[in-house]
Every structure is written in structure tokens, then in C-alpha cells.
Amino acid sequence: MNQSNRIFDNLGRMMNEAAGMADGVRREVETIVKSQAQRIISDMELVKREDFDALRELVQVQGEEIDALRKELAELKGKGTPSA
Known part of the structure; x- marks a missing residue:
């Protein structure tokens, strides 16, 4: 045992x-x-996620700025033409 x-x-x-x-x-x-x-x-x-998110935000802000500048340019072109 x-x-x-x-x-x-x-x-x-x-x-x-x-x-x-x-x-x-x-x-x-x-x-x-x-x-x-x-x-x-x-x-x-x-690319790290933080870097991607920061770049995406930057691109979005720049896109909004470009749209605003396009509108402003269109307004300026509209004012520069003689009205009939």
C-alpha cells in the first residue's frame, strides 16, 4: 500500500x-x-489610428474652406459682370 x-x-x-x-x-x-x-x-x-483621424479631420476642414472659397469666388464673379 x-x-x-x-x-x-x-x-x-x-x-x-x-x-x-x-x-x-x-x-x-x-x-x-x-x-x-x-x-x-x-x-x-x-498608419496609427490617431494619425489617420487627425489627417481626416484636417482634410474635412480644408474641404469646407475650399467650398467657402468657391462660393466667394462665384459671388465675386457675379458682381464683376455688368448687369443688364
């Missing part, structure tokens, strides 16, 4: 060690995958 308890104790300890090693391997693989993904994304030269 004592012999079988030792066997089960050893088996349980080995299973705990194997689970710990598997968890360590899992964490190492996650670290490697994250590192590779970050490298790939960096190589793609993607």
Missing part, C-alpha cells in the same frame, strides 16, 4: 511538473508570436 502511494505521489508530481513546463512553453510561444506580429506590422508601415 505504501509503495502504491509513492507511485501515485510521484505520478502526481510528474504531472504537475509537466503542466508547469507546458504553461512555460505556452507563454514562450505567445511571446514569440507577439514579437513576430509586431515586427510584421512595423514592416508594413501602417
Whole structure:
């Protein structure tokens, strides 16, 4: 009976060690995958969301300014022609 308890104790300890090693391997693989993904994304030269949003807002403001200038130009052209 004592012999079988030792066997089960050893088996349980080995299973705990194997689970710990598997968890360590899992964490190492996650670290490697994250590192590779970050490298790939960096190589793609993607634009950050904040930069994209700032540029989009700037383009929208400039578009509104262009529309206002077009209206002003049209009004000036209208006033410059002699009325009949």
C-alpha cells in the first residue's frame, strides 16, 4: 500500500511538473508570436489610428474652406459682370 502511494505521489508530481513546463512553453510561444506580429506590422508601415483621424479631420476642414472659397469666388464673379 505504501509503495502504491509513492507511485501515485510521484505520478502526481510528474504531472504537475509537466503542466508547469507546458504553461512555460505556452507563454514562450505567445511571446514569440507577439514579437513576430509586431515586427510584421512595423514592416508594413501602417498608419496609427490617431494619425489617420487627425489627417481626416484636417482634410474635412480644408474641404469646407475650399467650398467657402468657391462660393466667394462665384459671388465675386457675379458682381464683376455688368448687369443688364
